[in-house]
Amino acid sequence: MAETLIHPSAVIAEGAQIGQGARIGPFCCIGPQVRLGDRVELKSHVVIEGDTAVGEDSVVFPFASIGQAPQDLKFKGEQTRLEIGARNRIREYVTMNPGTEGGGGVTQVGDDGLFMSSCHVAHDCRIGDRVVLVNSVAVAGHCHIGDDVVIGGLSGIHQFVRIGRGAMIGALSMVTADVLPFGLVQGPRAHLDGLNLVGLKRRGATRGEIAELRQMLAGLSEGAFRDRAREMQGQDHGDRAREMLDFILGPSDRSFLKPL
Incomplete structure (x- = not known):
């Protein structure tokens, strides 16, 4: 030792x-x-x-x-x-x-x-x-x-x-x-x-996973994040996309940063 x-x-x-x-x-x-x-x-x-x-x-x-x-x-x-x-x-x-x-x-x-x-x-x-x-x-x-x-x-x-x-x-x-x-x-x-x-990319995300996240982010931006996330929750998603939805619907009193 x-x-x-x-x-x-x-x-x-x-x-x-x-x-x-x-x-x-x-x-x-x-x-x-x-x-x-x-x-x-x-x-x-x-x-x-x-x-x-x-x-x-x-x-x-x-x-x-x-x-x-x-x-x-x-x-x-x-x-x-x-x-x-x-x-x-x-x-x-x-x-x-x-x-x-x-x-x-x-x-x-x-x-x-x-x-x-x-x-x-x-x-x-x-x-x-x-x-x-x-x-x-x-x-x-x-x-x-x-x-x-x-x-x-x-x-x-x-x-x-x-x-x-x-x-x-x-x-x-x-x-x-x-x-x-x-x-x-x-x-x-x-x-x-x-x-x-x-x-x-550094953490091994595939092109398909990145494309799915981009598509999800675009959809989330078309209204209230939590409302849109609830609509997406029942759909088939990859692990990272599900993680994003779970985060949005998790316990928090704060709003979300959104694109300009």
């Missing part, structure tokens, strides 16, 4: 659990309820507090602040959690907050994500696997972001928004409504601009 290395200037509170082969760099501060998985690396000047778990083989870069109290005036110090999966790359100045009592009490981050410098993941969010947040993305509270989503730099995601699997958000976008799976979204007040074709 790899040796666990802790720099003498690091401050590790009694009760913290440090996995086998972890590397804790200079001037890191680790709270008493923190759990670091095997081979987690904290470069330097990293602060991890609260009831926070960081999965194995994750790397956290300098000046990240993980697990501090939520930025929510309703938070009164109740016991809540932040769960971060395996093999994540959390870059400089990233902030991630635990949940709140009113939002379910937990913020969850999946595996294999890349969170570039100065990103923020707020309380009660659910972030899927292989998600990329480019520099200075701000994800507000209670958002659900599916697997394989890419969010371009300096974008903002409004609270309670859902972003479906495989969607791509262009840089400098303000996303105020739900984004369909595999959608391509961009604009200062973001709008749906078709499908994320690059992402679909």
